[in-house]
Amino acid sequence: MAERVEGFNFEQRHGKQRVRVARVWKTKEGKHYVVEWRVSISLLSDCVNSYLRDDNSDIVATDTMKNTVYAKAKECSEILSVENFAIELAKHFISFYRQVTAAIVNIVEKPWERIIMDGQPHMHGFKLGSERHTVEAIVKKSGALQLTSGVEGLSVLKTTKSGFEGFIRDKYTALPETRERMLATEVTGLWRYSYESLSSIPQKPLYFMERYNDVKRVLLETFFGPPNEGVYSPSVQNTLYQMARATLNRFPDIDSVQLKMPNIHFLPVNISNTGGQIVKFNDDVYLPTDEPHGSIQATLSRFWSKM
Numbered sequence: 069m070a071e072r073v074e075g076f077n078f079e080q081r082h083g084k085q086r087v088r089v090a091r092v093w094k095t096k097e098g099k100h101y102v103v104e105w106r107v108s109i110s111l112l113s114d115c116v117n118s119y120l121r122d123d124n125s126d127i128v129a130t131d132t133m134k135n136t137v138y139a140k141a142k143e144c145s146e147i148l149s150v151e152n153f154a155i156e157l158a159k160h161f162i163s164f165y166r167q168v169t170a171a172i173v174n175i176v177e178k179p180w181e182r183i184i185m186d187g188q189p190h191m192h193g194f195k196l197g198s199e200r201h202t203v204e205a206i207v208k209k210s211g212a213l214q215l216t217s218g219v220e221g222l223s224v225l226k227t228t229k230s231g232f233e234g235f236i237r238d239k240y241t242a243l244p245e246t247r248e249r250m251l252a253t254e255v256t257g258l259w260r261y262s263y264e265s266l267s268s269i270p271q272k273p274l275y276f277m278e279r280y281n282d283v284k285r286v287l288l289e290t291f292f293g294p295p296n297e298g299v300y301s302p303s304v305q306n307t308l309y310q311m312a313r314a315t316l317n318r319f320p321d322i323d324s325v326q327l328k329m330p331n332i333h334f335l336p337v338n339i340s341n342t343g344g345q346i347v348k349f350n351d352d353v354y355l356p357t358d359e360p361h362g363s364i365q366a367t368l369s370r371f372w373s374k375m
């Protein structure tokens with residue numbers, strides 16, 4: 069989106085980051101639903117004069133963008149997925165302002181979950197869960213759409229069925245080979261949907277919310293394996309690939325999956341003093357660490373995907 073300005077190439081965008089909004093919906097029967105979103109907006113718009121001279125006549129004020137988040141939240145009279153809210157916001161900016169050629173809306177949803185008390189879902193009580201649902205919607209004036217959903221902070225750990233063998237050994241290698249270790253990671257996932265226009269997205273208001281839960285389930289099932297036997301992981305790399313592949317195989321409307329899976333190490337504890345060994349590691353006592361950690365990431369796309 070570069071343009072030529074005074075003999076230079078010039079690219080610009082402006083927006084409002086981290087606008088926080090919560091929205092509550094209440095049914096006649098007294099059941100409440102709540103979402104909390106952190107919304108970031110970035111507009112590609114023809115407002116080059118504001119950079120070149122004292123002329124703000126083409127600027128959509130970022131304060132207006134912030135207000136729009138609250139106004140649109142108010143307008144949503146029915147519960148909707150974070151994806152649909154992002155698309156609604158983006159649609160507003162590209163259709164309302166002649167200057168705006170594309171809107172990029174990123175939202176992170178805070179994981180408020182209905183509390184269950186004595187097996188009974190509470191009508192208006194919620195507690196904070198852990199992993200967060202994310203979305204990026206890019207909408208152009210033409211109606212072209214790029215929709216990417218994701219999950220962040222999905223921390224998982226298994227205490228066995230993980231090993232790491234057969235890697236390069238050289239004069240700096242100290243890591244022993246093993247078929248028995250802990251495997252822990254914090255998954256960040258992004259998946260791009262195949263819908264390429266505003267008119268092609270599914271009409272069901274909670275479609276993408278269900279997809280989010282289904283993708284998470286497939287990622288977790290693949291990471292852990294069946295409850296009793298589990299599944300052996302020969303490396304984080306292989307497990308990551310299996311997770312990405314299972315997602316593409318299961319969901320035909322997802323074209324591309326990116327996974328980041330840091331290898332969070334649990335170090336075996338062995339302690340001795342001159343009197344002998346105080347703690348001898350027997351796959352039982354570990355030193356949990358967060359630094360340093362391995363970093364493993366990959367993107368798997370269908371051949372025809374544009375990601």
Ligand SMILES: O=c1[nH]c(=O)c2[nH]c(=O)[nH]c2[nH]1
Binds near residue numbers: 232302303304305331
């Ligand atoms: O699953 C792993 N992948 C690696 O690339 C790696 N490197 C390492 O030291 N341990 C591990 N484990």
